Each structure stands twice: as C-alpha cells, then as structure tokens.
Amino acid sequence: MTQKIAILGASGYTGAELVRLIATHPEMEVAALSGNSKAGMSMAEVFPHLRHLDLPRLTTIDEVDFKGIDLAFCALPHATSQAVIRALPEDLRIVDLSADFRLRDPHQYRIWYGKDHAAPELQQEAVYGLTEFYRDEIRGARLIAGTGCNAATGQYALRPLIEAGVIDLDRIVIDLKAAVSGAGRSLKENLLHAELSEGAHGYAVGGGHRHQAEFEQEFSRAAGRPVQIQFTPHLIPANRGILATVYVDGDSDAIHGALSARYAEEEFIVMLPEGEHPSIRHIRGSNYCHIGVVPDRIEGRTIVIATLDNLTKGSSGQAIQNANLMLGNDEGAGLRLAPVFP
Known part of the structure; x- marks a missing residue:
C-alpha cells in the first residue's frame, strides 16, 4: 500500500x-x-x-x-x-x-x-x-x-578516520564552503544578490557555529574521549552544495584505505581514486557524497575533501x-x- x-x-x-x-x-x-x-x-x-x-x-x-x-x-x-x-x-x-x-x-x-x-x-x-x-x-x-548539512559533510570525511585511529585527534581543521540555500528561504540582507555575489566570506569564525557542537558531540562519541576541532564555514555565491576541505595529520595511504574500507558497501558515498579531489558541480541535485584524499607536500599531513548537496x-x-x-x-x-x- x-x-x-x-x-x-x-x-x-x-x-x-x-x-x-x-x-x-x-x-x-x-x-x-x-x-x-x-x-x-x-x-x-x-x-x-x-x-x-x-x-x-x-x-x-x-x-x-x-x-x-x-x-x-x-x-x-x-x-x-x-x-x-x-x-x-x-x-x-x-x-x-x-x-x-x-x-x-x-x-x-x-x-x-x-x-x-x-x-x-x-x-x-x-x-x-x-x-x-x-x-x-x-x-x-x-x-x-x-x-546539519555542514556537520554531515565533515563527518563523512572524518568519522571513519577517528574510528580507525589513523589521524591525530588533536589536530583537525575543517575549512568549509557552503552555498546560500543552507541559510534558508527567509529574507536576510546579507543574502541579497548584491551583498553575496562576486565574493565569499567566513561566518561564525572562531567556533561560534552551531554545527561545531554536532561535530564535537559525534567525534567525541566515535573516539571515546573528548575531541575538539577547528572549524570555519564560508558562504559562497552558489545555490547548492557544500565542500569541506579537512586538514589532518596522518598517512594518506592509511587514510584513503580507512575511508575506502568503511564506505565500500555504501551506495551514496563515493570514494575517488587517491590523489583526485571532488567538486560541488559533480553532486548537485543528488543524494551522493564524493570524497577525495590528497597527500600534502608536508610529510605526514593529508588533505581530505568531501562534497555533497546541502538540500539533498x-x-x-x-x-x-x-x-x-x-x-x-x-x-x-x-x-x-x-x-x-x-
């Protein structure tokens, strides 16, 4: 029925x-x-x-x-x-x-x-x-x-790494770009076309964004001990999409392996080949999350990038x-x- x-x-x-x-x-x-x-x-x-x-x-x-x-x-x-x-x-x-x-x-x-x-x-x-x-x-x-849409994006990039113990839990940085639809449909001056287009800006800088609480709640639960992160969201002149660039200390091969193993059977989480990184334009309007892992030029550091459509x-x-x-x-x-x- x-x-x-x-x-x-x-x-x-x-x-x-x-x-x-x-x-x-x-x-x-x-x-x-x-x-x-x-x-x-x-x-x-x-x-x-x-x-x-x-x-x-x-x-x-x-x-x-x-x-x-x-x-x-x-x-x-x-x-x-x-x-x-x-x-x-x-x-x-x-x-x-x-x-x-x-x-x-x-x-x-x-x-x-x-x-x-x-x-x-x-x-x-x-x-x-x-x-x-x-x-x-x-x-x-x-x-x-x-x-939260921001919280989901960062968690898809990081939860398997916390659970697998392949990163330093005290050195996690999330730099996130979010499209304007995440702010809702009500009228706000800072969301007017003339205020938003042709630019980008950080908001809730320094740890005031409410999704910070979600990150730390869920990461601490996964780790079995308190985890605090640095998180800065930025508003970009796009209608849909979130892209989180996550900086961690850990071996890139181990990180890619942990994410690939965790999401091997997940229909809507797509791991890219190591060294490739995702784009908002490739997930727009869908229920898919794309994740890429790239080794940093500094030995022992790795960049994980996750993207999804905030509305989907x-x-x-x-x-x-x-x-x-x-x-x-x-x-x-x-x-x-x-x-x-x-």
Whole structure:
C-alpha cells in the first residue's frame, strides 16, 4: 500500500526538495502539506517548478489531519520543531530536519542555542540521523534528528578516520564552503544578490557555529574521549552544495584505505581514486557524497575533501533515506537521481 506522507514546513527549501524527491518515490505519496505563512496557496504558486505535480494545498499545521499518515517530515525553522512535535500524535513516525533534536544533552542545547529545550522527554528517544552510522537505531526509531548539512559533510570525511585511529585527534581543521540555500528561504540582507555575489566570506569564525557542537558531540562519541576541532564555514555565491576541505595529520595511504574500507558497501558515498579531489558541480541535485584524499607536500599531513548537496544528501535526501529505513523500504528508493550537470 502507498505510504501517506505529511510535510510540515513545505514552503521552505527543504520542504520543496522533499516534494521533488517523493515525486519519484515508488512507495510514498504526499498526503498533506503545511506552510503556515502560505496556508491556502497551492505548491504551484509557491514553487512554480513543482506545478506539474498533483499536490494537496498548503494548510496550517493545526489543519493537518494525521489520521492515516504513516510518517511526517518536519521541515520547520530551528527552535520551532520541539513544541510542534510534542503536540503530534504519539504513534506518528517523524523525521525532523531542524536542529532541535540534534544535541543529545539538553544542557548543550541551552549553551549553543541560547534557550531551554522545550521537549527534553522527546530528546531522550531521538536518534541522530547520519544514516550510514546509525542505520540500526534508525530502523526502530519513532523520531529522527536530521543532521546539519555542514556537520554531515565533515563527518563523512572524518568519522571513519577517528574510528580507525589513523589521524591525530588533536589536530583537525575543517575549512568549509557552503552555498546560500543552507541559510534558508527567509529574507536576510546579507543574502541579497548584491551583498553575496562576486565574493565569499567566513561566518561564525572562531567556533561560534552551531554545527561545531554536532561535530564535537559525534567525534567525541566515535573516539571515546573528548575531541575538539577547528572549524570555519564560508558562504559562497552558489545555490547548492557544500565542500569541506579537512586538514589532518596522518598517512594518506592509511587514510584513503580507512575511508575506502568503511564506505565500500555504501551506495551514496563515493570514494575517488587517491590523489583526485571532488567538486560541488559533480553532486548537485543528488543524494551522493564524493570524497577525495590528497597527500600534502608536508610529510605526514593529508588533505581530505568531501562534497555533497546541502538540500539533498545534507538534508531532504538524508531524511528520505532515514524514512525508508523506518518504513521498511529499500533504503535508496526515490534517491537514485543522477547529479545535474552542468
């Protein structure tokens, strides 16, 4: 039987990406769409590129009838999902794309987000949604906390190396370039074309980016001891894509070998031949992550570069990958679209 899907927050970029991907899914059907600020409008009015699809009109969340809904994607702004999800039916399976359940410790949430966690009892059951590393837990979960797109990119480059013990854990640097869609669809002065185009700039420099907390939570868990990193994100004038350049101390052959072994059976993680490095243009619009390893000219140092589409593998595609596991589907269903090039 067709699985009925609700998308809460469908008027944002990740909501639109969910609709685009589910349109090709053999098992899922969009049965409800909410977008409080666009309630009453059709998706064709909000996103003309989706006008060919037969979709329900946007409503408020309060108007969504969850009877018969198999799973809900929550694509709401950060700091709003906790209260919304707390009010949803207790038997409803949920994949949350916001940051609201990513940090396991509510105290850490308070530190990084400046407010108390509104649903600490739900935090206890939330499973972190980095699919390739939490697959077994995701299958039996009711609530998935989707990762940050920056955090996913850096983790794909580094988690296998931490687990294999082939790098110095005290000398990790992530220099990351992120496209503008990662900042969401709301109007912001620094995202205006005249402010952003023909340039690039760092932000949250010095360790203030909330994905830093995700990195250190997950890297410390993988290492079995505290791990702190240097992380600087940069905003670039592109619509989609993230490219993380990671600098580590370790032998490049061992590093490439550890990554290749870990991802040998992973459909959506592609290891490049040693010495090659990836490009955003080769993963755009897809659920694939490409990883390359290059030895540095300084002996004993190595550069690992990972790239993915922030809206797909970094968010909505990952969410569907997790939902497939939760609903008993083929994990890659609806996600095997080739990247868009050029």
